[in-house]
Amino acid sequence: MTAITAVDQRVLNPHPSLAQALRDTFTMAWRALLRVRRTPEQWADVVLQPILFTVMFAFLFGGAIAGDVQTYLPALIPGILVQSVITTSVVTGVQLREDMDTGVFDRFRTLPIARIAPLSGALLTDTLRYAIATAMTFAVGAAIGYRPGGGLVGVVLAGLLVVVCSWALSWIFAFVGVLARSATTVQAMSFMVLFPLTFLSNAFVPTETLPTWLRWFADLNPVSHLITGVRELANTGQVGADVGWALLGAAVVVAIFAPLTVRAYMRKA
Template identity: 65%
Template sequence: MSNTTIKVSNRRKLSNKTSFRQTVRNSLTMAHRGLLKVKRTPEQLFDVTLQPIIFTLMFTYIFGGAISGNVHSYLPVIIPGILVQTVITTSVVTGVQLREDMDKGVFDRFKSLPIARIAPLAGALLADTIRYTIATTMTFTMGYIMGYRPEGGLAFVFLAALLVIICSWAISWIFAFLGVISRTASSVQGISMIVLFPLTFLSNAFVPADTMPKLIQWFVKFNPISHLVTAVRNLTNSGTIGWDFTISLIGAAVIVAIFAPLTVRAYMKRA
């Protein structure tokens, strides 16, 4: 056995025995690495900066008059819908970038470092919360420029933003799992869009559910995106915490409980 092989083996053993504090520190370092990637290639933020602006303008002026009579009256309906749709869609990037890093051999190089094996995965998931925060801020800012004034107050707007970020982070575990088990980044992107498009557009994010056919109304009623959108509307527009808020948090917890172990187990087999 060569000296290089022995060194790599020893480093792997060391990385398996890292303490919780060391694991957290390594994960934060990897999260910082993710932010540095964005700094070097800022075009990676186009989806969380331009998309909220384009979608808000497009959907507001297309549907505003038809659904609410005028644009201003439609803003309390569409801004929470755009917020959820944009941030949830952004969570796909976690799985895509994870798959790209694995294809490029980046994670193979991490194997030789004396760090916690879970740190690259945890760091990637942590760094993407910054993307969710940017998308959330841009959506509310665009809504404010267009005349949206949440009656719930700033505290409930902050709580709504936190709820969306938490739920998006939970959903990112699903796409992280796809990123680990899929063969290519494009397949992760394709599968994710096939799942997300029906969930986001067959919801109450853009139009009231009672205007839809009965069969679609049934789907919209049980659609988790609809519950999240309703929770955000209740928080921002009336400052109330209803059952939809609870359902959204429970759903996020269930997703993490199921997909976090699956993702970690699949990742550990390849790390």
């Protein structure tokens, strides 16, 4: 072993720079990818769930809500897409909790890295999960007869919008993940947030059919704006006001939950 550099010869940074934070985030994301390679079953949900949900809801509700399955698909596919991908983002919190329970997270805390990196890296890798779930949903939709009017560009933009917003929402579940005692708790708590948010929206039924109080919530629900934005992009190729609202909502969620999550993570002994 070679002699070490003396302490007074070392260049010491008082704080991690933004460039370092980005670099550390990508390293952590790469670590998460390596872990997926070892345990591919972790990603079974993003492949199987879109198939199951899409087929199930299309044939279950198609006739009742829109008269037939084909007429229902343009409304359903964006709805089911948003619901599936957001459900997938719950796993972020669960896996983060499991990861934090291992000793390696303690080592991360002793390293001179950006404090946000272990979290932002994991969340970055998860955008790949969302992309897979998005592609699967559109593929299954196409297989059962969905022909988006927005063309490929509209579909890709719609997919991107879903991935960005889900990434933003995953900060909520990451926050729950950092705070909760166990992975099981994370799951239970997250689904209590998730179900009202995704089902009490315009995902499956037009909000006009809802009682006034519920309609008030469903219309206000940011998930509804996201779904409307996705519908516009995928079915007509138009960028509507709802895309803006969805992105604004996403930005607000990140602005609140990213700092909260990092702070909670830093406090956790």
